[in-house]
Amino acid sequence: NAGVTQTPKFQVLKTGQSMTLQCAQDMNHEYMSWYRQDPGMGLRLIHYSVGAGITDQGEVPNGYNVSRSTTEDFPLRLLSAAPSQTSVYFCASSGGTGRIYNEQFFGPGTRLTVL
Amino acid sequence: RKEVEQDPGPFNVPEGATVAFNCTYSNSASQSFFWYRQDCRKEPKLLMSVYSSGNEDGRFTAQLNRASQYISLLIRDSKLSDSATYLCAVNWASGSARQLTFGSGTQLTVLP
Numbered sequence: 001n002a003g004v005t006q007t008p009k010f011q012v013l014k015t016g017q018s019m020t021l022q023c024a025q026d027m028n029h030e031y032m033s034w035y036r037q038d039p040g041m042g043l044r045l046i047h048y049s050v051g052a053g054i055t056d057q058g059e060v061p062n063g064y065n066v067s068r069s070t071t072e073d074f075p076l077r078l079l080s081a082a083p084s085q086t087s088v089y090f091c092a093s094s095g096g097t098g099r100i101y102n103e104q105f106f107g108p109g110t111r112l113t114v115l
Numbered sequence: 116r117k118e119v120e121q122d123p124g125p126f127n128v129p130e131g132a133t134v135a136f137n138c139t140y141s142n143s144a145s146q147s148f149f150w151y152r153q154d155c156r157k158e159p160k161l162l163m164s165v166y167s168s169g170n171e172d173g174r175f176t177a178q179l180n181r182a183s184q185y186i187s188l189l190i191r192d193s194k195l196s197d198s199a200t201y202l203c204a205v206n207w208a209s210g211s212a213r214q215l216t217f218g219s220g221t222q223l224t225v226l227p
Contacts, residue, residue: 031213040123042202042219043159050213058214090158094213102147102206102213106158 001026004107006091012113013081021076021089021110029095032074033058033104034066036087043090049074081114088112118142119205121218129226132193136221138203139185147206148179148186152199153220159202162188193225 007022025032033048045058049068063085065077074093078085088111092104121138128134140148148165163170165177165186176189186205190197200220207216 033214035217040219043217045214045216048214100164102215103149103161103164104204104213104215106160108158 003027004091004093004105006089006107006110008110009108010111012115013078014115015081015083017081019078019081021078021091021112023074023076023091023107024072025074025091025093025105025107026072027093027095027105028071029093029105030071031095031104032068032091032093034064034074034076035090035092036060036085037090037109038087046076046089078112081112083114086112086114118207119203119216119218121201121203121221123219123221125222125224127224127226128193130193130195132225133189133191134193134223135187135189136201136203136223137185137187138205138218139183140203140205140216141184142205142207143181143184145205145207147215148177149204149215150175150177150186150188151202151204151217153202154199159217162201190223193223195225195227198223198225 004025030051034046035043047066049055091107094104150162151159152162153159169178174191202220203218204215
């Protein structure tokens with residue numbers, strides 16, 4: 001299993017551009033989520049999905065859209081990039097039962113810079 | 116008050132030392148607790164879950180104190196390779212049952 005994969009690894013955008021960060025998992029996990037990580041701020045939840053066709057907002061959803069058309073994929077769209085969106089973005093998934101119900105597995109991250 | 120709080124450190128300890136981190140959480144209804152390890156410029160990786168009875172994995176011991184609403188991580192006989200940032204994570208009752216809220220992390224450096 002590849003686990004959770006993310007593309008691209010690095011991206012530089014100009015203010016106002018849009019782009020999609022890709023996330024895929026091959027563990028048949030029902031739950032997927034997007035976080036951003038900024039220095040001193042920890043991981044902050046952007047959006048999450050509890051299954052195909054179901055998404056919801058997290059702590060910092062403004063400026064981002066998501067969709068979940070399949071169990072495997074959970075792309076994150078930046079609608080009009082702003083310098084405040086410069087961050088490291090992590091995708092995570094979970095799908096266990098019992099004691100591992102909440103255990104989340106992370107992708108390698110996308111480092112985004114908005115100029 | 117933040118929902119999940121950690122001492123950011125940094126903790127600088129010599130090899131072989133014992134070091135302990137605490138993480139406090141504000142929601143008494145939280146059910147699941149975890150410690151993650153994050154190396155510089157890498158993704159967080161699950162280190163261990165924290166069970167009510169406490170649990171141990173080699174040199175690492177995790178404990179939960181529901182009355183005082185904190186979890187702890189003890190690292191014995193520290194190795195250079197333990198240098199990393201340690202994040203605690205707590206299940207939040209609102210939103211999805213699988214949703215985790217993370218602390219900001221505690222930075223550990225083990226010195227030779």
